[in-house]
Amino acid sequence: MTETPPSNExxxxxxxxxxxxxxxxxxxxxxxxxLAPMAVLAHVALVTLDRPEALNALSFDLxxxxxxxxxxxxxxxxxxxxxxxxxxxxxxxxxxxIRELAPQTSASLTSGxxxxxxxxxxxxxxxxxxxxxxxxxGGGCELxxxxxxxxxAEDAGFGQPEIRLGVMPGAGGTxxxxxxxxxxxxxxxxxxxxxxxxxxxxAAGLVTTVVPTxxxxxxxxxxxxxxxxxxxxAVRAAKAAVLDAADRPLAAGLARERETFFGLFDTQxxxxxxxxxxEKRPPVWSGR
Ligand code: CO8
Numbered sequence: 001m002t003e004t005p006p007s008n009e010x011x012x013x014x015x016x017x018x019x020x021x022x023x024x025x026x027x028x029x030x031x032x033x034x035l036a037p038m039a040v041l042a043h044v045a046l047v048t049l050d051r052p053e054a055l056n057a058l059s060f061d062l063x064x065x066x067x068x069x070x071x072x073x074x075x076x077x078x079x080x081x082x083x084x085x086x087x088x089x090x091x092x093x094x095x096x097x098i099r100e101l102a103p104q105t106s107a108s109l110t111s112g113x114x115x116x117x118x119x120x121x122x123x124x125x126x127x128x129x130x131x132x133x134x135x136x137x138g139g140g141c142e143l144x145x146x147x148x149x150x151x152x153a154e155d156a157g158f159g160q161p162e163i164r165l166g167v168m169p170g171a172g173g174t175x176x177x178x179x180x181x182x183x184x185x186x187x188x189x190x191x192x193x194x195x196x197x198x199x200x201x202x203a204a205g206l207v208t209t210v211v212p213t214x215x216x217x218x219x220x221x222x223x224x225x226x227x228x229x230x231x232x233x234a235v236r237a238a239k240a241a242v243l244d245a246a247d248r249p250l251a252a253g254l255a256r257e258r259e260t261f262f263g264l265f266d267t268q269x270x271x272x273x274x275x276x277x278x279e280k281r282p283p284v285w286s287g288r
Pocket of ligand 1: 054057060098099135137140142161162165169170
């Protein structure tokens, strides 16, 4: 945390298509008042989906801007964690933009390559926390699940309603929801399009924590700040290893974990972290 006034929100010029800026980036993020009013979280970014009039529906341009913003933050060594949230209090994101999807064909979707952003999102090494107020539906639920943790408001709702539109999840829903909550629960949600409450999502293991609605973004920022206080190389390595648990067979995941663990012993942060413990002092991380 840094005792300086919050900087103005910086929005990289990410205009495309209609030219609207659909993503706001505050880096460094403003510190929650409970931590320190008028301070900033020096290593945390707050990224806001800014299309409240459409419940932050994920148009192709919005997704392009989001991923470009996250890739920019991912390349900045000063940024160690990011919170993604939706503007307004009704939605994290109400899914893909249905008006934009309606005229598509399988050929236009394939040749348009507008879903490639989801692969780029999965490559972001920075820890990502979704702060979900209101609904996270369809692509909105898929975006939250593509993050590493979800902090949910008490009024949050999660669902994959694509079936009600004559289609099915297309940006990870069948895979990430099933891995997160198991086949039986995922199948019921995906085949009926029902919205799941925050408390049910917590009981099923989809979300990290449920907090009072008005405290959602602050709670996510506090979690991000705790992660940002950890050694950055180890954080990124641990994130990648945890994701491996879903992506690889156990033996391959264990082998990769050991290799990555050994690799961290060539870092200054390993030497510092262990020396600090032995010398009974707080560590100072260099990120090297
Ligand atoms: N797309 C476009 N516009 C939307 C969307 C959406 N997904 N959701 C809401 N809006 C718009 C509404 O059209 C409305 O606009 P207007 O005021 O101009 O009519 C405004 O947002 C407010 O919405 P409502 O009036 O409907 O608000 P309600 O409080 O009555 O209802 C709901 C809220 C229940 C969330 C309702 O808006 C709803 O059902 N929305 C659609 C939810 C849905 O079906 N989502 C899945 C979409 S398909 C999908 O996500 C596929 C993902 C594929 C990968 C992603 C690729 C980009």
